[in-house]
Amino acid sequence: DAEITQSPRHKITETGRQVTLACHQTWNHNNMFWYRQDLGHGLRLIHYSYGVQDTNKGEVSDGYSVSRSNTEDLPLTLESAASSQTSVYFCASSESWDTQYFGPGTRLTVL
Amino acid sequence: AQTVTQSQPEMSVQEAETVTLSCTYDTSESDYYLFWYKQPPSRQMILVIRQEAYKQQNATENRFSVNFQKAAKSFSLKISDSQLGDAAMYFCAYRSAFSGNLFFGTGTRLTVIP
Numbered sequence: 001d002a003e004i005t006q007s008p009r010h011k012i013t014e015t016g017r018q019v020t021l022a023c024h025q026t027w028n029h030n031n032m033f034w035y036r037q038d039l040g041h042g043l044r045l046i047h048y049s050y051g052v053q054d055t056n057k058g059e060v061s062d063g064y065s066v067s068r069s070n071t072e073d074l075p076l077t078l079e080s081a082a083s084s085q086t087s088v089y090f091c092a093s094s095e096s097w098d099t100q101y102f103g104p105g106t107r108l109t110v111l
Numbered sequence: 112a113q114t115v116t117q118s119q120p121e122m123s124v125q126e127a128e129t130v131t132l133s134c135t136y137d138t139s140e141s142d143y144y145l146f147w148y149k150q151p152p153s154r155q156m157i158l159v160i161r162q163e164a165y166k167q168q169n170a171t172e173n174r175f176s177v178n179f180q181k182a183a184k185s186f187s188l189k190i191s192d193s194q195l196g197d198a199a200m201y202f203c204a205y206r207s208a209f210s211g212n213l214f215f216g217t218g219t220r221l222t223v224i225p
Binding site: 031033035040041042043044045048050058088090092094096097099100101102104105 | 146
């Protein structure tokens with residue numbers, strides 16, 4: 001069955017380190033998204049991509065970057081991790097602008 | 112950016128009873144989509160129901176239905192015959208017809224009492 005996966009599921013890192021969270025989908029969806037989830041804020045959009053080589057900033061993009069070199073993957077990089085980036089991160093994908101399907105999430109702790 | 116408001120941080124319902132979760136949104140667009148997602152303790156985001164703004168008929172999925180009031184910008188979720196497995200966080204979300212981006216509310220935690 002087609003699916004969307006995220007790795008790692010849990011990550012603990014230190015302030016200032018570079019961290020990359022992986023997202024992989026097998027639906028061949030053009031659109032991929034990264035969100036963070038924090039108490040009191042719901043899910044907020046970090047970055048998104050509408051196709052290979054396309055990337056765009058979302059609502060809370062500072063301190064994050066993405067690159068899209070193929071259809072299946074959209075890795076999220078924290079260039080220099082900060083404690084404010086402790087959160088749960090969700091990747092999602094969709095065909096065209098249809099319903100988004102979410103991965104299982106990655107819990108990131110920055111100490 | 113569009114805003115989505117869920118004014119009920121927590122709700123509870125007796126098993127087998129009906130509960131309604133509220134959601135309002137702010138937009139100047141006329142063509143858009145609305146969603147309810149469920150997030151159980153496993154953290155997985157699961158689509159419950161979606162509504163196209165151009166459709167007057169309210170969407171229904173088994174025990175889940177919506178009351179879509181476009182003029183009032185209101186989109187409530189009704190869960191009938193509540194089950195223990197319905198206990199979760201529920202998020203309302205908005206998407207413009209011209210963009211793939213979702214805007215979420217802050218969520219409502221639903222407890223189902225046996």
